[in-house]
Amino acid sequence: MPDIHSTPTQREYDALIIGAGFAGMYQLLCLRDRLGLNVQVLEAGKGVGGTWYWNRYPGARCDSESHAYSYTFSKELYEDWDWSERYPEQPEIMRYMNHVADRFDLRRDIQFDTRVVGARYNDASNRWTVTTGAGETLIAPFLITAVGSLSTANVPAIPGLEDFAGEWYHTGQWPHEDVDFAGKRVGLVGTGSTGIQAIPVIAEAAAHLTVFQRTANYSVPAQNAPLTAEFKQWVKDSHAEIRHVTRANTNGQAFYIEDRSVWDVTPEQRNALYDAAWAKGGLQFRGVFRDLLFDKAANDTASTFLKNKIRQIVNDSATAELLADIDHPYAAKRPPIDTGYFETFNRENVSLVSVRATPIERIVPAGIRTTETEYPLDIIVFATGFDAMTGPLLRLDIRGRDGLSLREAWATGPRTYLGLQVVGFPNLFTITGPGSPSVLTNMPVAIEQHVEWITDCIAHLRTKGATRIEPAAEAVDNWVAQVNTAANATLLPQASSSWYLGANVPGKPRVFMPYAGGMARYRAICDEVAANGYQGFALSY
Numbered sequence: 402m403p404d405i406h407s408t409p410t411q412r413e414y415d416a417l418i419i420g421a422g423f424a425g426m427y428q429l430l431c432l433r434d435r436l437g438l439n440v441q442v443l444e445a446g447k448g449v450g451g452t453w454y455w456n457r458y459p460g461a462r463c464d465s466e467s468h469a470y471s472y473t474f475s476k477e478l479y480e481d482w483d484w485s486e487r488y489p490e491q492p493e494i495m496r497y498m499n500h501v502a503d504r505f506d507l508r509r510d511i512q513f514d515t516r517v518v519g520a521r522y523n524d525a526s527n528r529w530t531v532t533t534g535a536g537e538t539l540i541a542p543f544l545i546t547a548v549g550s551l552s553t554a555n556v557p558a559i560p561g562l563e564d565f566a567g568e569w570y571h572t573g574q575w576p577h578e579d580v581d582f583a584g585k586r587v588g589l590v591g592t593g594s595t596g597i598q599a600i601p602v603i604a605e606a607a608a609h610l611t612v613f614q615r616t617a618n619y620s621v622p623a624q625n626a627p628l629t630a631e632f633k634q635w636v637k638d639s640h641a642e643i644r645h646v647t648r649a650n651t652n653g654q655a656f657y658i659e660d661r662s663v664w665d666v667t668p669e670q671r672n673a674l675y676d677a678a679w680a681k682g683g684l685q686f687r688g689v690f691r692d693l694l695f696d697k698a699a700n701d702t703a704s705t706f707l708k709n710k711i712r713q714i715v716n717d718s719a720t721a722e723l724l725a726d727i728d729h730p731y732a733a734k735r736p737p738i739d740t741g742y743f744e745t746f747n748r749e750n751v752s753l754v755s756v757r758a759t760p761i762e763r764i765v766p767a768g769i770r771t772t773e774t775e776y777p778l779d780i781i782v783f784a785t786g787f788d789a790m791t792g793p794l795l796r797l798d799i800r801g802r803d804g805l806s807l808r809e810a811w812a813t814g815p816r817t818y819l820g821l822q823v824v825g826f827p828n829l830f831t832i833t834g835p836g837s838p839s840v841l842t843n844m845p846v847a848i849e850q851h852v853e854w855i856t857d858c859i860a861h862l863r864t865k866g867a868t869r870i871e872p873a874a875e876a877v878d879n880w881v882a883q884v885n886t887a888a889n890a891t892l893l894p895q896a897s898s899s900w901y902l903g904a905n906v907p908g909k910p911r912v913f914m915p916y917a918g919g920m921a922r923y924r925a926i927c928d929e930v931a932a933n934g935y936q937g938f939a940l941s942y
């Protein structure tokens with residue numbers, strides 16, 4: 402029975418943050434503990450973790466190395482935490498994030514189980530009103546989205562899904578209970594980083610696994626392993642050095658791209674370098690030569706090496722050819738790394754279907770039907786990625802001045818200044834928003850940079866007595882042009898099916914969304930903008 406004394410709740414804060422992943426947790430800490438603001442975080446999940454809270458599919462593991470995939474803002478936190486493996490598994494990342502939440506007493510200002518369904522800016526009061534799914538309203542002058550770039554699941558609209566008699570899952574909305582694959586015929590759609598992580602693990606558990614591949618993909622072995630005591634000690638002793646490297650390079654990783662061209666070495670030396678990088682494993686493969694992402698002929702040498710590896714590993718030549726039939730330059734799509742991916746296709750219980758050659762026609766109660774045949778299945782796993790970068794923001798139904806919706810403002814693609822702010826949406830900050838390096842980097846590094854910049858900006862506004870910040874239209878035009886120039890200087894736009902371009906979501910504008918000019922350059926631009934009195938932004942008093 403409803404309480405007759407209850408009134409609609411309307412709570413006021415200095416700042417509201419949406420999301421309690423890496424970004425929201427650190428933003429809370431900065432605004433609350435460093436600036437002394439009254440802050441509320443709203444989080445849809447029942448716990449902290451953000452993207453990692455939902456992405457708990459079999460084999461989920463970070464592709465950045467653990468010593469780089471950490472907060473670095475606190476030396477004590479960095480030195481106290483022990484990662485167990487070279488690449489942390491999802492449960493270990495969740496333990497880390499819960500440890501951070503406890504250590505900094507963050508939970509008391511996070512409201513869990515709360516999905517934001519709308520945010521409106523009121524020009525007269527210069528306040529944001531945020532509405533939750535339960536009908537609460539919260540008000541604050543500053544609204545900060547910390548919703549991640551890869552958090553809106555892309556479930557393909559394949560006809561017949563609702564009729565499927567078995568179970569189906571999307572990797573980005575994985576249930577918290579175990580999914581039992583034993584004795585089951587499983588179909589997995591998608592061979593991006595997620596599918597490539599999940600396929601070997603599901604293949605071990607299932608009676609049979611059918612992989613439905615649309616675009617073949619490169620992959621380099623992760624060479625994951627438990628960390629030795631010696632390495633762990635080195636990490637603890639090297640906080641300053643690791644923090645410096647991750648902040649000084651282009652991709653936020655703990656390694657530099659070699660300052661060496663593909664054409665500086667002989668073909669034999671080149672292959673030896675690729676072999677060594679393959680044996681070492683991981684995303685460093687991209688760093689063997691500086692021109693891999695800029696010179697197509699240079700990239701072809703890496704591409705040929707990697708396709709030959711597939712042919713060496715996979716026994717069945719027809720399957721090997723399907724897997725090696727890759728249509729884009731190496732690393733023009735986010736390069737996956739794996740543990741036994743190509744080897745999995747040598748198992749008796751695994752088969753590969755090219756849905757490029759024989760597209761999926763529909764899902765039927767018994768399984769998946771392609772133009773060629775029907776595949777009987779008990780479970781379908783969609784490893785079909787995300788409505789990346791813009792999806793998590795657009796689903797919040799954000800409306801700025803005069804009711805302008807973000808969806809309208811971005812009808813032809815995202816338009817931001819530095820990936821941080823949007824014209825018509827004063828005092829809204831988008832952590833790792835489109836137009837910032839975000840997904841082209843190691844995310845915690847991009848997050849720390851954005852959070853610290855936003856914190857300094859809000860501190861500056863308060864010191865100066867300014868109440869409102871919004872980018873100038875000209876600054877946005879100029880930044881959008883710089884984002885395009887940076888992308889066009891690379892091979893990245895050549896991967897026509899890439900989610901960087903929004904190509905994986907039907908009807909989404911084809912715009913290269915992240916800033917490809919490198920994390921170090923981007924940081925320098927942001928620092929300069931701030932040093933010049935927030936150049937390109939209009940401050941009102």
Ligand code: N01
Pocket residue numbers: 462463464465551557558590591592593594595596598613614615616735756761784785786787840898899900904905
């Ligand atoms: O998603 P994806 P993901 N029918 O979009 C296919 C990060 N990540 O979840 O290429 C058939 O890359 C699609 O085919 P195509 C990482 O940044 C990080 O794998 O569109 N197939 C593709 O093969 C990564 O890049 C970690 O032709 C369909 C696949 O599904 C990002 O997340 C770990 C289809 C989707 O690949 C996204 O990776 C894992 C359809 N209708 C992921 N629709 C870390 O380590 C889509 N596909 C931190």
